[in-house]
Amino acid sequence: MTPMDMLLSRASTDHLAEPAPNAxxxxxxxxxxxxxxxxxxxxxxxxxxxxxxxxxxxxxxIVASMQRLDADAPEFKIEKRRNRFSTMPLILALGMHLRPENKIPLWEQEMAVAAATMNVLNALHATGFGGIWVSGDVVEDPVLAAEIGFPAPHKLAGFLFIGTPTNAPAAPRRPDPAAFTARWTGQPVTFAADKD
Ligand SMILES: Cc1cc2nc3c(=O)[nH]c(=O)nc-3n(C[C@H](O)[C@H](O)[C@H](O)COP(=O)(O)O)c2cc1C
Structure with missing residues (x-):
């Protein structure tokens, strides 16, 4: 596989089995x-x-966080989350060690975390593993973040579920990049992607 083949064939999946990557x-x-x-x-x-x-x-x-955020959280949602977090081969909590006083704006710090996460997803794919980035309301629960090791101002960016894909992920249809690209010639641009 060429590097481009690798990048263009990655897809998220939560159909994951052992083995997970070893240390x-x-x-x-x-x-x-x-x-x-x-x-x-x-x-x-x-x-x-x-x-x-x-x-x-x-x-x-996670379940405690769901119930803290919504006392009426439906049982089926709770059981689904409990089951996924109990059985995924490996989970990475994605922490953001944020420095609000730094001259680098927080949004740039958060984007660096996102860029790093994308590299992790690509590296998983390149080494024969797979995964998916998940979040949900719980990611914004400061109590859960602190329980994991990220007291405010630090935050969670989500979780990666990681393992070996159980089947080749169906290649999802991907949009034409031309619809998301414009050439600036002195006037504000518009995008085909934004036309209804
Ligand atoms: C910050 C972030 C949070 C996400 N949270 C969820 C989530 O909670 N549940 C989910 O099914 N997909 C979530 N996704 C989307 C998946 O990670 C994934 O991108 C999506 O299933 C599309 O698959 P693809 O990566 O192959 O395009 C999230 C993506 C990002 C960037």
Missing amino acids: AQLSDILAAAMRAPDHGKLRPWRYVVIEGDARPQMAER
């Missing part, structure tokens, strides 16, 4: 995160590995 493989994969663009070299990305017996423990923290 050495995960270290290689996370090395790709360290190549993300990062204004000010703040390195705001943080990764918390959740595997084995830590998964059901994390699932209970």
Whole structure:
């Protein structure tokens, strides 16, 4: 596979089984995160590995967060979340070590975390693994973030579910990049993607 083939064939999947990357493989994969663009070299990305017996423990923290945010959270949603967090081969909590006082704006710090996460997804794919970035309301729960290791002003950017794809992900249809690209000639541009 050429590097472009690799980039263009990645797709998210939550149909994941063992094996997950071992410690050495995960270290290689996370090395790709360290190549993300990062204004000010703040390195705001943080990764918390959740595997084995830590998964059901994390699932209970997630459920508690859901109930904290919505006392009427439907049981089927709770059970779905509990099951996913208990059974995914490996979970990475994505932390954002944010510095509000820094001259680099917070949004740029958060984008560096997102760029690093994309590199992790690509590195997973390049090494035969797969994953999906998930969030949900709980990601904005400061209590959950602190329980994981990110007290304010630090935050969660979500979780990566990681493992070996159980089937080749169906190649989702991807939009034509031309619809998202314009050439500026002195006037404000418009995009085909924005026409109804
Ligand atoms: C910050 C962020 C949060 C996301 N949260 C969820 C989520 O909670 N549940 C979900 O199904 N997809 C979520 N997604 C979308 C998936 O990660 C994924 O991009 C989507 O399923 C499309 O798959 P693709 O990556 O192959 O295009 C999120 C994406 C981002 C960037």
